[in-house]
Amino acid sequence: MSFKHEVIDVMTRVQWDTELDAEPISEETLDGEFCLTHFDRKYVDRIVPFFKVACKYNLVEEQCLDFPHQEKYLLMYRIDVSLKLCARDLELQEKLEAEKFESSPGWITGTIKRRRVNSGNEVGVSTEKVNPLILDNTKRPSSVWINFSGSRKKLLVVKSPVTDDEQQPTTILEWSETFFVDRGSSYDSLSVPLTCVFWLKFDSTDHGEMHVIKHMTNLFVEQSNCDVQFCFKGSRIKVGGHASILAARSPVFAAMFQHDMQEKKTGKVVIKDIKPNIFNDLLHYIYSGRTSAPLNQKTAQLMFMAADKYNIDDLKEYCVTFLLSEMETTDALGLLIWAHLNSIEKIKEASIKFIAAHARIIFRTSEWKEACNAHPNLCLLITQRM
Known part of the structure; x- marks a missing residue:
C-alpha cells in the first residue's frame, strides 16, 4: 500500500490512495502500514514505531435522509476503519527469530546473541533484559481525524491500549470508527477509487x-x-x-x-x-x-x-x-474562490483537485453555476484537471 505524508507543525496529513471492489462478494479488507518522522533517534536503535491501518467494507442499503418519509434507499459502502500505533522491539524480534531457528531441524546448538544497532551503525552484543515498549507521550497522537473521499470528517474513537501476541508488534494505541460512503451509480469499472486522509495531531511538548x-x-x-x-x-x-x-x-x-x-x-x-x-x-x-x-x-x-x-x-x-482538513463538497467552491482572491496557492491547488475529484456531485449545484458565471477561468482550470 502506498502512503504519502506531510508534516505541518504538530499536525500530520497522511494520504492513502487505494481502491474498493465495485461489487464486493462479502466483507473485504484493505490494510497497510506507514511510519512517520516524529520519533527521536533514541528510538531508532531498538524500538521502531509505526502505524497499521485496517479497513473492512461491504455494500449496504441505507435510507436516504433527504427523503425521510419515502422508502428511498441508497447503495452505500459501510466502512469500518481502525488505526493502530504499534512498535517493534528489534532485539526481542531477533531473539524470537533465533529461538525459532534453533528449534528447527539441523540447528547446531550454541549461544544466542542478540544484535543491537546504535545510532553510529555499530553492531554489538546485548545481554540486557528486554523491557516493555515505551513511547513518550509526544510521540503518540493526541487526536486523530479521518476523511474518506470527501465524506464528512469524523474523530476516531480512542480505545484502550491492547497488546498483541508476543511474536507480533505491540499495539500501544488504537482508534476506530464506522461510517458510510455513497457508492454512486456512475461506476462501470470493477473497482472504485478511494482516497483516505488521516490527520494526526501530536502534542510536541513535555x-x-x-x-x-x-x-x-x-x-x-x-x-x-x-x-x-x-x-x-x-x-x-x-x-x-x-x-x-x-x-x-x-x-x-x-x-x-x-x-x-x-x-x-x-x-x-x-x-x-x-x-x-x-x-x-x-x-x-x-x-x-x-x-x-x-x-x-x-x-x-x-x-x-x-x-x-x-x-x-x-x-x-x-x-x-x-481548512484543508475540513473541506467538503458543500464548501469547496467557496474555499477555492476565497483562496484565489487572496492568492493562497496551497489551498487553491488543493481545492481544484478536490472539486475535480467530486465533480459528479458539485457540478449539479447552483453554486457551480454561479461560479461559472463569476469565475469562468477558475471553472476552466477545474474541468482541465478531470
Whole structure:
C-alpha cells in the first residue's frame, strides 16, 4: 500500500490512495502500514514505531435522509476503519527469530546473541533484559481525524491500549470508527477509487515545556504587566500585550515597537481592519501556540488574513491545515474562490483537485453555476484537471 505524508507543525496529513471492489462478494479488507518522522533517534536503535491501518467494507442499503418519509434507499459502502500505533522491539524480534531457528531441524546448538544497532551503525552484543515498549507521550497522537473521499470528517474513537501476541508488534494505541460512503451509480469499472486522509495531531511538548506555555498563556489571559494596549475602531474593547513578546513572534510588531515609532512612545495601537475577537485569538496564539476558541471555516479564513498581515507563518499554516482538513463538497467552491482572491496557492491547488475529484456531485449545484458565471477561468482550470 502506498502512503504519502506531510508534516505541518504538530499536525500530520497522511494520504492513502487505494481502491474498493465495485461489487464486493462479502466483507473485504484493505490494510497497510506507514511510519512517520516524529520519533527521536533514541528510538531508532531498538524500538521502531509505526502505524497499521485496517479497513473492512461491504455494500449496504441505507435510507436516504433527504427523503425521510419515502422508502428511498441508497447503495452505500459501510466502512469500518481502525488505526493502530504499534512498535517493534528489534532485539526481542531477533531473539524470537533465533529461538525459532534453533528449534528447527539441523540447528547446531550454541549461544544466542542478540544484535543491537546504535545510532553510529555499530553492531554489538546485548545481554540486557528486554523491557516493555515505551513511547513518550509526544510521540503518540493526541487526536486523530479521518476523511474518506470527501465524506464528512469524523474523530476516531480512542480505545484502550491492547497488546498483541508476543511474536507480533505491540499495539500501544488504537482508534476506530464506522461510517458510510455513497457508492454512486456512475461506476462501470470493477473497482472504485478511494482516497483516505488521516490527520494526526501530536502534542510536541513535555511537562517542563507545558508549564512554560501555561505561564506564558496566563500572562496574556490575566492581562498582567502589559506595556501596550490595543483598541479597535468603533469599539470600546481593549486588549493588552507585551511588546517584547509580540516583537519576538512577529516582525511587523517588532518594527511597530521600535524606539522612534508612535506606538512605542504612546503604548497604544489602534486596530482598524481586524475584528476584536479575531485579534484577541491572534494574540492568544502568539502566547500559547493555539487559539482560545475552536476554529470554523469563517474564523479560520479571518485568522489567516490577520496572521498574514502580521507575518506569523506558523499560524497561517495552522489555518491552512484546518481548512484543508475540513473541506467538503458543500464548501469547496467557496474555499477555492476565497483562496484565489487572496492568492493562497496551497489551498487553491488543493481545492481544484478536490472539486475535480467530486465533480459528479458539485457540478449539479447552483453554486457551480454561479461560479461559472463569476469565475469562468477558475471553472476552466477545474474541468482541465478531470
